Amino acid sequence: MTVTKSILLAEDNPRDAELALAAMEEHHLADKVVLCHDGAEVLDYLYCRGRFKTRLHGNPSVVFLDLKMPKVDGLEVLRVIKADDQLKPIPVVMLTSSREERDLVQSYALGVNAYVVKPVEFHEFLNAVKESSMFWGLINEPPPEGLGPAADRWRSR
Amino acid sequence: MPVPTESSPEGFSVKTVSEERAPLPSAVPPLPTNEPDSSAHGPGPLGVWSHGSRWPIEHRVLAGFGLVFFGILVISAVSYRNTTVLIENSRLDAKSHELIQLLDGVGVALDDAERGHRRYLVTGEEIYLASHRTIAERAPEYIRYMKELATGVPNQQALVDELERLITQQVVAESSATTARKTKGYGAVRQMALEGAAKKQIEAIHGIITRMAAEENQALRRRVGESTSSTRSTIVLLGIGALLLFVLLATVYYLIHHDITERRRVAAELQRRGELLEAANKELEAFSYSVSHDLRAPLRHIDGYAALLEKNASASLNEKARRYLSTISESAKQMGQLIDDLLVFSRMGRQEMLRTVVNLDQLVKNVLHDLRHDLQGRSISWTIGSLPQVQGDPAMLRQVLANLIRNAVKFTSTRSLAKIEIGCDQSNPSEAVLFVRDNGVGFDMQYAAKLFGVFQRLHRADEFEGTGIGLANVRRIIHRHGGRTWAEGALDQGATFFFTLPIQTVSP
Numbered sequence: 255m256t257v258t259k260s261i262l263l264a265e266d267n268p269r270d271a272e273l274a275l276a277a278m279e280e281h282h283l284a285d286k287v288v289l290c291h292d293g294a295e296v297l298d299y300l301y302c303r304g305r306f307k308t309r310l311h312g313n314p315s316v317v318f319l320d321l322k323m324p325k326v327d328g329l330e331v332l333r334v335i336k337a338d339d340q341l342k343p344i345p346v347v348m349l350t351s352s353r354e355e356r357d358l359v360q361s362y363a364l365g366v367n368a369y370v371v372k373p374v375e376f377h378e379f380l381n382a383v384k385e386s387s388m389f390w391g392l393i394n395e396p397p398p399e400g401l402g403p404a405a406d407r408w409r410s411r
Numbered sequence: 412m413p414v415p416t417e418s419s420p421e422g423f424s425v426k427t428v429s430e431e432r433a434p435l436p437s438a439v440p441p442l443p444t445n446e447p448d449s450s451a452h453g454p455g456p457l458g459v460w461s462h463g464s465r466w467p468i469e470h471r472v473l474a475g476f477g478l479v480f481f482g483i484l485v486i487s488a489v490s491y492r493n494t495t496v497l498i499e500n501s502r503l504d505a506k507s508h509e510l511i512q513l514l515d516g517v518g519v520a521l522d523d524a525e526r527g528h529r530r531y532l533v534t535g536e537e538i539y540l541a542s543h544r545t546i547a548e549r550a551p552e553y554i555r556y557m558k559e560l561a562t563g564v565p566n567q568q569a570l571v572d573e574l575e576r577l578i579t580q581q582v583v584a585e586s587s588a589t590t591a592r593k594t595k596g597y598g599a600v601r602q603m604a605l606e607g608a609a610k611k612q613i614e615a616i617h618g619i620i621t622r623m624a625a626e627e628n629q630a631l632r633r634r635v636g637e638s639t640s641s642t643r644s645t646i647v648l649l650g651i652g653a654l655l656l657f658v659l660l661a662t663v664y665y666l667i668h669h670d671i672t673e674r675r676r677v678a679a680e681l682q683r684r685g686e687l688l689e690a691a692n693k694e695l696e697a698f699s700y701s702v703s704h705d706l707r708a709p710l711r712h713i714d715g716y717a718a719l720l721e722k723n724a725s726a727s728l729n730e731k732a733r734r735y736l737s738t739i740s741e742s743a744k745q746m747g748q749l750i751d752d753l754l755v756f757s758r759m760g761r762q763e764m765l766r767t768v769v770n771l772d773q774l775v776k777n778v779l780h781d782l783r784h785d786l787q788g789r790s791i792s793w794t795i796g797s798l799p800q801v802q803g804d805p806a807m808l809r810q811v812l813a814n815l816i817r818n819a820v821k822f823t824s825t826r827s828l829a830k831i832e833i834g835c836d837q838s839n840p841s842e843a844v845l846f847v848r849d850n851g852v853g854f855d856m857q858y859a860a861k862l863f864g865v866f867q868r869l870h871r872a873d874e875f876e877g878t879g880i881g882l883a884n885v886r887r888i889i890h891r892h893g894g895r896t897w898a899e900g901a902l903d904q905g906a907t908f909f910f911t912l913p914i915q916t917v918s919p
Contacts, residue, residue, distance in 0.1 A: 267708060269708075269712045269715070269716070270711070270712070273711070273712070273715040273716075273719075276715075276719055351705075351707045351708055351711075353751075353754070355758075372707070372708075373711070373747075374707055374710045374711050374714060374743060374746075374748075374750075375740075375743075375744050375747065376711070376714040376715040376717070376719075377718065379714075379715060380718075
């Protein structure tokens, strides 16, 4: 199975990011991963601006979002993605420490595709990241894509 | 061994119902009372009726109104009596005045008759007999009227009788003198004409009339004195009574006013405390949220990097170093479990509670179904009695049963044949006493009160796993349902965990 699309991982904590990457490495997915350190970078990536101005166009196959991030938090990013017709089809997976009910409720209300609680135990964490990135990055058939009007709109600014 | 080995054979007879609550958050200060001595006799910290007496306010107000009512009754009775006396006296006064007048009239009339009669005796002219005839005719009528007026006064009655006798004598004497004058002429009655036919009687009659009049006047004076003093005492009584009633009513008003003020203060205080509690609760929620989110991350990193280290450097690590690494991982996992349990426990206190009819039989079945993997390889004899329907939150009650049954399974793991009994005592119509009994390792009753505390364990970590939060959760849930929890047991002789739930009343 080949993966052409990128996997977007939003994680402000470098250790969590490293652990997640180590987990994805098990399936050789790590080189597909684009790491963003806050919600603003995620939006920059999706709208091809800032440090991602020159990236190849196209939506990622999946976005992994942490809830608590600097600048723009996970829920806010989710809200923007699901409110944009071009971005809406991208599967979004919450990857968070929080098991709080209100986070779950809000995420699903905004249209999240999956909600994964990061387990403390590394092996479980490994499995969770591996399996969800496996599913969304490899097994799941992503929505067909052209150059979205959203990207055009943002580039013209 | 942290658990002493001496076990009490009477352990089963001791029942520990420890009802301690989770401590209030420290953000809520103790309630201040504005009465420094309220703790000395007040029934509680809020001291609603703690004002100087052991009588509740209702009784004191009632007593106050009772006294006021009694006072009004006494004043009314005394006033009534005095007024009656006044009325009676004025009636008697009228009678006295009439009697005095009548006596006067009779005296004058008798004198007239006597004078006229003497003239007749001298002149023989019949015309002078008119007064005598009138008296003779009307004397009985006067006497009767006098008797009527003198009724009830024995002295006067006797005098009236005497008067009657004398008047009759006078009339008779004068009549016989008249007859003598007619038949025998002036000569026969000359002496009488000079002195009067009934001189003695007339004098006596005047004496009696004077005495009677004097007596009546004296009675009049006596009654005037009596009426005056009675009126005065009535006025004084009314004055004092009004004053006393005013004081009583003022006291009662003060009591009620004080009570209302106190109640208002307490209500305001309660509201303030409620607001503080709510704020504290919000703070707690924020706290546990950040615990949930931030405290777990470093643990994940510890475990994660330990795992990565083991993976990448396992070739160069000796046995000891590998053991260290696995200990690091184990500890991180354990702390993760503790945090998770603590979060569940804190959520349990805040979570909204459902109130529906819960079928406990079904819940037990569900719990056993969930446990089926843990039960593999175990031989357990189950005795499950019929359980009632109760009112409560199904998810929470399921957690209670799951915790207790899981505990029973866990602490019988050393038994070759475990016996677990789940049952209910419904002899009390208002609450169901449910129990989960096992023949496991049991516990020493002297630690029974500790069982339901947060993170309280009676066994070493390598004997039985667990974080010590399960029974604390059970207690919290049962308390929120309005029930109680307690445990009985003896070391190595099994344990029984009890909890009560209000029974679902059959609504029509």
